Amino acid sequence: MASHPDSSLAEPIPLPRRQDLRADLVWRCADCGYQRQAPERPERCPACSAGTERLEGKTSIEWRLLMRRRPAV
Numbered sequence: 001m002a003s004h005p006d007s008s009l010a011e012p013i014p015l016p017r018r019q020d021l022r023a024d025l026v027w028r029c030a031d032c033g034y035q036r037q038a039p040e041r042p043e044r045c046p047a048c049s050a051g052t053e054r055l056e057g058k059t060s061i062e063w064r065l066l067m068r069r070r071p072a073v
């Protein structure tokens with residue numbers, strides 16, 4: 001396929017380096033929606049005390065992509 005340097009197609013999303021990804025981890029509680037930025041997995045949700053297994057860790061970029069994929073409410 002031809003590639004055009006001046007293509008106005010959507011730019012690829014720049015991915016941070018691995019160490020930056022780690023520093024950028026955001027933990028989200030599946031129970032109450034609490035979000036916290038932390039490099040390490042929290043032991044429990046500080047808002048509703050849900051166990052650590054209820055916390056989902058993603059980078060803020062990943063969360064942003066997830067939110068973007070969702071239909072606007």
Ligand SMILES: [Zn+2]
Binds near residue numbers: 030031045047048
């Ligand atoms: Zn919670």
